[in-house]
Amino acid sequence: MTHDRPAFVLSDAAMREFHRLVERYPTKESALMPAMWLIQDQEGHIPPEAVDWLVEQLGVSHSRVWELMSFYTMFRSEPQPEHVLQVCHNISCHIVGARSILDHLQHRLGIGVGERTPDGKFALEGVECLAACGMGPALQLGKHFYEHLTPEKVDRILESLRNGNIPRADTDRELAE
Numbered sequence: 001m002t003h004d005r006p007a008f009v010l011s012d013a014a015m016r017e018f019h020r021l022v023e024r025y026p027t028k029e030s031a032l033m034p035a036m037w038l039i040q041d042q043e044g045h046i047p048p049e050a051v052d053w054l055v056e057q058l059g060v061s062h063s064r065v066w067e068l069m070s071f072y073t074m075f076r077s078e079p080q081p082e083h084v085l086q087v088c089h090n091i092s093c094h095i096v097g098a099r100s101i102l103d104h105l106q107h108r109l110g111i112g113v114g115e116r117t118p119d120g121k122f123a124l125e126g127v128e129c130l131a132a133c134g135m136g137p138a139l140q141l142g143k144h145f146y147e148h149l150t151p152e153k154v155d156r157i158l159e160s161l162r163n164g165n166i167p168r169a170d171t172d173r174e175l176a177e
Ligand code: FES
Pocket: 088, 089, 090, 091, 092, 093, 094, 128, 129, 130, 131, 132, 133, 134, 136, 138
């Protein structure tokens, strides 16, 4: 398929990692999700030209890539704020205080759920189950997961991010298939 789009280019370091991933899996398609992470780590989202690139490199269909992007809330097709804070508001987290965590974040960031800060640094989202039900309230920041949240812990996370550091996570997930 021909598209009138600029070609996508991975950095040399990311390209080396991409080749390492492809060799690690029994089929090229199995490297799709980790390759999507590589692209998102570089670009902040997965632009259409990168979808074309994945199709070409891994022999997958466009619909397969879009399917994963629409199913997994951490993958983004549009440019995003620097930090997208996704707080689980599903039942188990709700019971242990997710609502008060969301309220606290809204207060600290000065935005509502589903909004972005004017400086483009933060977005706040309420999301469905993050598969950390016994460790709620839970928050996802890209591949990083923060569990048993309290207002104090949220403040430490925000302070680190504002200082340009990703706070130490309780869990980092590769999220490979
Ligand atoms: S209900 Fe929050 S992680 Fe499952």
